[in-house]
């Protein structure tokens with residue numbers, strides 16, 4: 445067959461087939477609807493009724509039926525957000541954690557949800573968090589209730605209170621580190637111990653030691669359940685957390701509250717000696733606008749969610765920081781020099797001062813910032829749209845979940861060149877507004893930001909001054925790839941560095957030295 449005839453015939457056949465298909469589609473409303481639905485699924489879709497009729501949904505893929513894209517997120521981590529942001533833009537739709545969701549993945553849209561239009565969105569916890577830790581957390585309540593509670597509960601975490609608590613945090617850090625000398629330790633496990641002890645001081649405060657330790661164990665199991673698959677079948681972590689650990693934690697909280705009521709009218713806490721209160725004490729005395737106190741179930745939910753918020757990201761952040769210092773020996777030397785300078789100006793047993801934290805640790809603060817950017821320990825904030833919210837010709841449908849993907853812009857090369865490379869010097873200049881929001885922003889911004897800085901700075905101060913360490917072996921779970929939240933931890937072998945040579949500072953490497961002096 446001549447080429448021209450072949451082209452003609454092929455074209456005719458294709459055109460005829462396309463025409464048949466079109467006729468079929470146009471004449472069958474069911475098929476037409478199906479095609480439109482499939483297109484909507486992949487590329488957008490429009491609102492069919494109400495004031496925003498005709499406006500479109502953001503583009504994006506809803507993934508598999510039922511499962512949505514949750515498994516893809518689990519495997520791809522931050523690349524999930526960045527790849528979709530590149531495909532669909534700063535606002536896209538998906539289906540995650542059992543809900544149709546809109547993701548905001550750019551600074552402008554993140555600001556829109558967290559700040560400008562915050563009252564149209566309600567804070568939510570992921571389904572496993574709400575189920576295991578409770579739905580009465582004050583953050584999930586109506587904006588006025590939330591604002592009132594937040595104002596009161598913020599007290600112990602404000603700089604004035606934190607300044608008074610430095611010796612307590614320092615004592616916990618020194619005590620943990622004392623056990624590291626000459627040993628191989630798993631940094632994640634140790635970081636968890638440290639941040640949980642600190643969190644317990646601020647949240648639970650005064651309570652019998654035995655009950656505090658039991659509560660710590662129950663909370664550890666509970667939190668393990670939060671990050672496991674929500675399969676409510678005997679034997680799974682989720683089942684154990686729901687059926688055993690939550691009950692145990694609540695029973696222990698009951699005991700602690702009875703103890704507190706007997707002791708000192710609820711407010712007792714190490715911080716109380718300095719005129720403040722701890723979070724539990726404040727919750728026990730809180731009243732709503734009608735003078736009603738919180739129900740005991742509401743106190744359980746708030747304490748457990750608070751502990752979770754304080755513990756989980758902080759432990760990951762500390763573990764990450766140690767990993768980064770281990771892998772960047774030049775950076776470690778610079779950080780160490782910063783802390784030797786601070787300690788050199790102090791007398792033998794002088795505590796760290798607020799001034800040191802705020803003014804003297806600028807390099808370490810930049811390392812913390814870059815760690816939070818690259819590790820994305822809190823990858824996103826989670827909301828529910830309370831109404832249909834228009835945004836740049838699109839609509840966030842009422843009832844859909846809205847995800848502010850901090851990781852998407854914190855790992856975007858447009859705002860942070862070579863985003864997977866650790867470079868603390870990028871924070872010598874302020875990042876562009878809303879491109880770096882590891883603590884969120886607006887009415888729900890993190891309440892523990894200052895405490896997180898305090899506890900990391902105090903720990904790193906004592907670690908770099910007194911100890912040297914190296915990564916230990918290549919055991920299972922010891923390796924974690926860049927930009928991946930450490931799961932199994934990171935073992936290091938630690939030894940004591942030595943003691944301070946003179947009042948002015950100056951350190952001598954002295955392996956095996958046991959003195960506490962520095």
Ligand code: HEM
Nearest residue numbers: 583753754757758761822825882883884888890891892896
């Ligand atoms: C690395 C450490 C931490 C990170 C990255 C972090 C991050 C965040 C983020 C992103 C939010 C906003 C959530 C939202 O927008 O829905 C938040 C909220 C919150 N954080 Fe943190 N956080 C950390 C440590 C802490 C600590 C140590 C505490 C307490 C002692 C704490 C207490 C809270 C509370 C109570 C909220 C809820 C505030 C509200 O809804 O009004 N966080 N945190």
